[in-house]
Amino acid sequence: MRRTAGRGPTTGGERVLILSAGVGAGHNSAAAAVRQACDARGGIAEVQVLDLLQVSSALYRDLLGKGYFVLVEGVPWLVEWGYDVSDQPFRRRGPIDPWTRANAQPVVTDIKRFRPTAIICTHFLPAQLVASLLLRGVVDARTAIVTTDYDFQGLWLTSAFHAMAVAREEGRAQLAAFGLPPDRIAATGIPIAAPPEAPPARRADGPPELLISAGAAGGDYALAVVRQTMHVRSPFVATVVCGRNDALRRKVEAMVAPAGDRYRVLGYTADMPVLLRRADLFIGKPGGLSASECMAAGLPMVLVNPIPGQEVRNGDYLMEQGAAVRCNSVATIGWKIDEVLREPGRLQRMQAAASRTGRPDAARDALAMLLDGPARPLIVTRAAQRTILDASERRIVASDVTGPGALVRLVDEEAGSTVALLRAEQLDDLEARHAGEGEHLVLRRSQAALPFGWEVRRLLRGVLRGDDELRVRVEALAATPWG
Incomplete structure (x- = not known):
């Protein structure tokens, strides 16, 4: 007998849990934007936002939160090295480490207490935790991974999820090249808060207005940035x-x-959305959320002091789109700003490029992708993860891998969604007991306890969810993965 897969919406509506980790402000800002999108969508009964670090031990919180920025300030080359090393997809394939698991217990308790029907992760730590819980049957909820930088980073990949929202189409193509099914990936943009109901228009007359994010640059560097603007001749x-x-x-x-009323200096302000839409040029760091907010406001950027790794790559993308310039030396910031302001039409072209790049509806689109998407998760077996890592290290796309290590997909015949990614050699156990007609298999719960390899048993449990059986077809990867 066939039952409905997954928990799905309750009679009272969806119960949405948004998980983040407060390493910097961006991940929590994205979580807040998703919550705002939940408030604007019908059919949602309750929403809860939870910062994984806030319910962890103080030591764990300090090491991950404060420790990261200590490294950024003191040994940025080490941050860049760590980013590059961890960028390989599925380099770490085992369960989460014991220390993280111990610190995650309060989160697991909160998840069980809340009983979510949908979980959205805006940081890779809770995404990895939720994948483990999903495979173990601890949670029965649709799960989404929502990335918060323009360049996709391998730490975000997990062994089980329902939907993954990336910032741009190149990230979607990258994941397709790894072998991930395109029907589970969408380029929604980076979630940001909804714009003001009546955003102010930029002034057509008067001098251009610069918006300088000094707090993000911090300390002496921020003072140097402001000092440099005092040398701008335009x-x-x-x-x-x-x-x-x-x-x-x-x-x-x-x-x-001494500059009189040319400068206005603010401390913390809740009016940043208004300031972004009134300004003509932004000077600051290319954090994922900051950059996304600027692009949605049609505000080009002068990039200063990017964190090695993700912020440098964010900046590369914005410059590629024509929406930013980067200052590699603090001594040339004033000159760089002057060049943008003096060249006829350049600022206007950059503003148009920023508007084209912006994705103001990213939070709404990521939420819809999850709630309107497949009820079954995508399961990526450990063996498939090894193939993906190997292909990445060999600098080939996954569809170039042949033989027993080649990747194949199991597609739900009824829903049309990919439910599993595995190696060709893993099909032997499945085909021996679940053979159907032609390229079809009928996965049965009654077979899940038979002496398969443990990974195939886990695959069956994860894919079947609440059903007794499921008809799937086997598909090889497309030669041109991104279509």
Whole structure:
């Protein structure tokens, strides 16, 4: 007998759990944007946002949260090395490490207590945790992974999920080249808060307005950035946002005092959405959320002091789109801004490029992808993960792999969605007991306890979910994976 797969919506509506990790502000900002999209969508009964680090031990929280930025400041080359090493897909294929698992127990308890029908992860740590829980049958909910930088990074890949939302089409093509099914991946953009209901228009007359994010740059570097703008020869006015750094705000105010009313200095402000839409040029770091907010506002960027790894790659993408320029030396920031402002039509072209790049509906689209998508998860077997890693290290696309290590997909005949990615050699056990007609198999719950390899048993449990059987077809990867 066939039963409905997965928990699905309850009679009272969806129960959505949004999991993040407060390493920097971006992941939590994306979580807040998804929550806002939940509030605007019908059929959702309850929403909860949970920061994994806030319910972990203080030591774990400090090492992951504060420790990362200590490395950024002190040994940025090590951060870049770590980013590149961890960029290989499925380099780590085993269960989450014991220390992370121990610190995640409060999160697991909260997940069980909340009983979600949908889980959305805006950081790779909870994404890895949820994949483990999904495979073990601890949770029965649709799960989505929502990335928060323009370049896809391999740590976000997990062994089980329902939907993955990436920032741009190249990320979707990259995952397809790894062998991931295109029906489970969408390029939605990076989730940001909804714009103001009546966003202000940029002034057609008067000097261009610069928006300087000094709090993001931080400390002496922020002072150097502001000081450099004082050497710009083109007409401009500027708003300097220092965040909650009161000491920095006082230093900036003293520095720009001789310039009269050309500068306005702010501390923390809730009016950033308005400031972004009123400004003509942004000067600051290319964090994923900051950059996404600028693009949605049609605001081009002058990039300064990017964190090695993700922010450098964010900047590369924005420059490729024509929506940003980068300053590799603090001594040339003033000159770079002047070049943008002096060249006729350049600022307007960059603003148009930013508008084309922006994805203001990313949060809504990522949420819809999950809630309107397949009820069954995609399971990527450990053996398939080995093939994906090997292909990446050999710099080939997964469809170039042949023989027993080649990847194949199992596609739900009724829903049309891919439910499993495995190696060709793993089909032997399945075909021996689940053979159907031609390229079809009928997976049966009654067979799940038979002496298969443990990975095939886990695959059957994960794919069948609440059903007694499932008819699937076997598909090889397309020669041109991205279509």
